Amino acid sequence: MMAATVTQHARLEASDLTLGYIDTAVVRDLDLQVPHGRITVIVGANACGKSTLLRGLARLLRPRSGSVLLDGEVIQRLPTRQVARTLGLLPQNPVAPEGVTVADLVGRGRHPHHGPFARWTRADDEAVAEALALTDTLGLADRVVDELSGGQRQRVWIAMALAQGTDLLLLDEPTTYLDVAHQVEMLDLLAELNARRGTTIVMVLHDLNLSARYADHLVALHTGRIVAEGSPREVVTEEVVRTVFGLDNRVIDDPVSHTPLVVPVGRHQPRRLVPSSPASHSRQETR
Amino acid sequence: MTVTLDRPVTAEPITPDALDVVRRARRAPVRHHRRLLAGLVVVLVGAFAARVLLGDFTVTVPDFVRIVGGEQIPGATYIVMESKLPRAVLAVLVGVAFGVGGAVFQTTLRNPLASPDIIGVSLGASAAAVSVIALAGWTGWPVSAAAVVGALAVALAVRAVAGDHGGFRLVLAGIGLAAAMQSVIQYVFTRVDEYDVQLVLRWLTGSVNGVAWQAIGLLALALAVLLPAIGWAARSLRATELGDDTAAGLGVGRGRTDVLMLLGVLLVGVAVAAAGPVAFVAFLSGPIARALNRGRTTLAAAGLVGAVIVLAGDYTGAYAFTDLNLPVGVVTGACGAPFLLWLLARGPLNAHRGRRAA
Numbered sequence: 156m157m158a159a160t161v162t163q164h165a166r167l168e169a170s171d172l173t174l175g176y177i178d179t180a181v182v183r184d185l186d187l188q189v190p191h192g193r194i195t196v197i198v199g200a201n202a203c204g205k206s207t208l209l210r211g212l213a214r215l216l217r218p219r220s221g222s223v224l225l226d227g228e229v230i231q232r233l234p235t236r237q238v239a240r241t242l243g244l245l246p247q248n249p250v251a252p253e254g255v256t257v258a259d260l261v262g263r264g265r266h267p268h269h270g271p272f273a274r275w276t277r278a279d280d281e282a283v284a285e286a287l288a289l290t291d292t293l294g295l296a297d298r299v300v301d302e303l304s305g306g307q308r309q310r311v312w313i314a315m316a317l318a319q320g321t322d323l324l325l326l327d328e329p330t331t332y333l334d335v336a337h338q339v340e341m342l343d344l345l346a347e348l349n350a351r352r353g354t355t356i357v358m359v360l361h362d363l364n365l366s367a368r369y370a371d372h373l374v375a376l377h378t379g380r381i382v383a384e385g386s387p388r389e390v391v392t393e394e395v396v397r398t399v400f401g402l403d404n405r406v407i408d409d410p411v412s413h414t415p416l417v418v419p420v421g422r423h424q425p426r427r428l429v430p431s432s433p434a435s436h437s438r439q440e441t442r
Numbered sequence: 443m444t445v446t447l448d449r450p451v452t453a454e455p456i457t458p459d460a461l462d463v464v465r466r467a468r469r470a471p472v473r474h475h476r477r478l479l480a481g482l483v484v485v486l487v488g489a490f491a492a493r494v495l496l497g498d499f500t501v502t503v504p505d506f507v508r509i510v511g512g513e514q515i516p517g518a519t520y521i522v523m524e525s526k527l528p529r530a531v532l533a534v535l536v537g538v539a540f541g542v543g544g545a546v547f548q549t550t551l552r553n554p555l556a557s558p559d560i561i562g563v564s565l566g567a568s569a570a571a572v573s574v575i576a577l578a579g580w581t582g583w584p585v586s587a588a589a590v591v592g593a594l595a596v597a598l599a600v601r602a603v604a605g606d607h608g609g610f611r612l613v614l615a616g617i618g619l620a621a622a623m624q625s626v627i628q629y630v631f632t633r634v635d636e637y638d639v640q641l642v643l644r645w646l647t648g649s650v651n652g653v654a655w656q657a658i659g660l661l662a663l664a665l666a667v668l669l670p671a672i673g674w675a676a677r678s679l680r681a682t683e684l685g686d687d688t689a690a691g692l693g694v695g696r697g698r699t700d701v702l703m704l705l706g707v708l709l710v711g712v713a714v715a716a717a718g719p720v721a722f723v724a725f726l727s728g729p730i731a732r733a734l735n736r737g738r739t740t741l742a743a744a745g746l747v748g749a750v751i752v753l754a755g756d757y758t759g760a761y762a763f764t765d766l767n768l769p770v771g772v773v774t775g776a777c778g779a780p781f782l783l784w785l786l787a788r789g790p791l792n793a794h795r796g797r798r799a800a
Binding site: 210213214215234235236237238239240242243244245246247248249250251252253254255256257258259260262263264266267271280281283284285287288293296297299316319325 | 456460461463464465466467468470471552674680681683684685687688690691692693694695732735736737738739
């Protein structure tokens with residue numbers, strides 16, 4: 156386990172957190188401080204608990220033990236509407252209601268800002284316009300969401316989360332179902348949001364190399380525990396990748412971003428490379 | 443895709459142009475919805491007028507005004523005040539109740555088949571109402587209360603059986619309970635001395651015939667409370683429609699959905715107490731209103747569509763066949779069955795969209 160490279164105070168943190176669905180703990184005794192104003196990416200094999208951890212951080216799951224703290228307060232004890240003004244969430248499978256237009260969908264991100272009897276105001280229109288402009292979807296404002304392409308739709312969902320106007324944004328695999336060009340485009344968009352607005356971003360990603368490229372802070376999860384945490388260079392090592400994914404690999408320098416690049420060693424090679432360190436105990440099933 | 447990959451994020455202050463685009467895009471659906479509601483109100487007024495003034499005994503508009511004003515016109519006053527007008531008013535009230543109630547169910551459960559008349563909630567209310575009337579001799583508001591309890595019991599039972607799963611499991615559980623409720627109603631009729639076909643049909647398929655003004659007033663009062671409450675609670679639908687996780691992220695817990703569902707159950711319960719479980723009105727109104735509103739959810743239009751369906755169904759039942767006065771439920775039931783088949787044949791029902799990804 157490596158030391159966390161947290162310099163600034165964390166607004167969102169998990170303390171001794173155990174999460175799980177009935178009887179099975181998916182995340183165990185986990186401590187995590189989300190660095191403020193940075194991009195944190197959670198990586199790990201399938202079913203390692205990364206989505207569960209994100210849902211826990213977003214107060215969608217009640218901890219079995221331990222707690223999630225937002226600005227020092229237990230998140231479950233805060234009024235949910237108040238949390239929604241600080242912390243936005245884009246889940247893995249959001250539902251676009253039939254016939255809903257882009258402007259309407261993005262406008263729904265304003266929900267936490269409306270009291271029981273409040274009306275739509277100019278400030279709401281401004282927030283929607285800004286979110287659409289930031290995601291380059293202004294031209295789609297009057298289109299029906301169902302009719303958009305996958306990449307456009309994902310940007311619209313991010314616009315909805317932006318219209319919520321939160322400093323913290325949690326995203327569960329925002330690049331799923333996108334081809335590689337749109338994955339890069341999506342991550343560029345998030346990186347720019349982070350750079351321009353200082354939005355703290357926490358996301359779960361599948362692609363380790365893209366994670367290493369876009370993360371300021373990388374969290375490697377294995378069977379519900381943090382195996383390594385820190386800058387991509389500290390975390391993405393052959394040893395860690397072998398532990399987390401059970402994959403023989405080489406880590407080289409990414410010629411574009413000079414972040415670590417993982418090259419898998421599969422079985423179908425012209426010649427079989429012998430792993431440089433004994434790793435029989437850490438070989439894990441990858442499904 | 444018109445998107446370029448290297449386009450920088452625009453972070454300039456929002457231009458008035460952008461604001462304009464957003465405003466126009468946001469208002470277009472609102473405007474369409476308003477026009478739709480206005481159109482439906484016109485159709486409803488027309489259907490209401492036809493129901494009251496036309497038929498086998500026509501009443502002129504001046505006569506109608508005089509009758510409602512309290513003047514006694516031999517023959518006409520009795521027919522209007524004791525038959526035509528109460529039927530029309532009750533048709534509108536139960537139509538609105540079933541239309542809105544059905545749309546609440548279908549929208550919160552995200553399944554057009556999950557309407558109260560299909561998943562047994564209406565029949566549960568009916569079974570409870572007919573039991574207390576026939577076996578205990580209750581009248582007035584306690585009957586409504588019993589119907590509400592019956593509706594609530596079935597709703598809770600369906601939910602307990604289906605768990606978190608929604609979709610077809612919920613529909614199947616509901617269809618099973620609906621059949622059970624139907625047999626309860628039939629059993630009750632074997633226990634009463636006078637076997638009245640109209641009464642049996644009323645509690646099995648619904649009828650707006652022969653209801654006292656007092657019961658109509660009670661229903662109107664219940665709607666006056668429930669409809670604004672639903673209008674208020676339904677605001678959370680804008681978030682809950684996006685899926686449970688997104689809604690939770692927007693600060694809308696599942697409790698808000700439960701409140702809305704509870705109000706929907708109450709609405710269906712009081713309507714059943716007044717007119718019986720008018721078949722398929724709740725099931726038909728939501729999808730029709732949605733189709734008219736370009737696929738978007740609308741509870742208000744569903745209520746108006748429901749009112750028009752019940753008025754038209756009652757008119758057809760009363761006058762389509764000479765010497766045969768069919769209760770409205772028989773007519774709407776006959777229309778509902780083909781619609782159900784059409785909905786099933788149309789393919790996937792989006793029943794599983796937005797289910798919680800566990």
